[in-house]
Amino acid sequence: xxxxxxxxxxxxxxxxxxxxxxxxxxxxxxxxxxxxxxxxxxxxxxxxxxxxxxxxxxxxxxxxxxxxxxxxxxxxxxxxxxxxxxxxxxxxxxxxxxxxxxxxxxxxxxxxxxxxxxxxxxxxxxxxxxxxxxxxxxxxxxxxxxxxx
Numbered sequence: 001x002x003x004x005x006x007x008x009x010x011x012x013x014x015x016x017x018x019x020x021x022x023x024x025x026x027x028x029x030x031x032x033x034x035x036x037x038x039x040x041x042x043x044x045x046x047x048x049x050x051x052x053x054x055x056x057x058x059x060x061x062x063x064x065x066x067x068x069x070x071x072x073x074x075x076x077x078x079x080x081x082x083x084x085x086x087x088x089x090x091x092x093x094x095x096x097x098x099x100x101x102x103x104x105x106x107x108x109x110x111x112x113x114x115x116x117x118x119x120x121x122x123x124x125x126x127x128x129x130x131x132x133x134x135x136x137x138x139x140x141x142x143x144x145x146x147x148x149x
Contacts, residue, residue, distance in 0.1 A: 008074045012064075012081020013088075016057070017137050020085075025134040028053070033128045040126040046100070058086055089136060093119070114144030 028036035028050075039050035061082035068075030094100045096107065097119050107113045118139035125131050133139050 004074070005072070005077045008077035009081040009084065012061075012078035013085045014081075015078070016082050016085035017135060020057075020089075021135040021138065023053075029128055029131060029134075037126075037128070040123060043100075054086065054090075057082065061086065093136060111144070115139055117143040 024036075035052060036050050038048040041048075061079045064075045064079030064082065066079075068077070068079065091104075092112070092115065096104050096112065097116055099106070107116050115137065118133035118135075121143065122131050122133045133143070
């Protein structure tokens with residue numbers, strides 16, 4: 001039971017990274033650009049229209065946990081994995097990278113510097129087309145190489 005729970009938490013987390021990459025590349029930089037572009041523009045306050053995606057993904061997580069709660073089946077644990085991804089996303093993307101809260105300093109070395117560089121490259125082009133590095137944790141290796149700016 002514990003092994004299954006851990007497995008489904010990991011699956012939920014990983015599915016969010018890969019689904020998130022797909023949604024970001026093909027939907028957010030596609031038909032949903034009018035919503036997502038608020039994330040590529042200078043901030044006008046503590047929230048942006050793009051934050052609605054967090055509510056959507058959080059809703060999926062809550063729904064899965066609610067549906068799987070009675071038996072603590074795979075849906076519950078996948079929902080936990082999605083929630084952990086959301087928490088990680090908030091801390092890494094919103095706090096560490098975009099500094100929407102000043103709780104943590106920007107990364108200077110280690111694994112987070114590659115993620116930070118990839119996100120900077122993604123925002124270097126604030127247009128619907130031509131962006132790169134759509135994942136959060138899974139990003140091109142070139143951003144982890146020493147000296148890459």
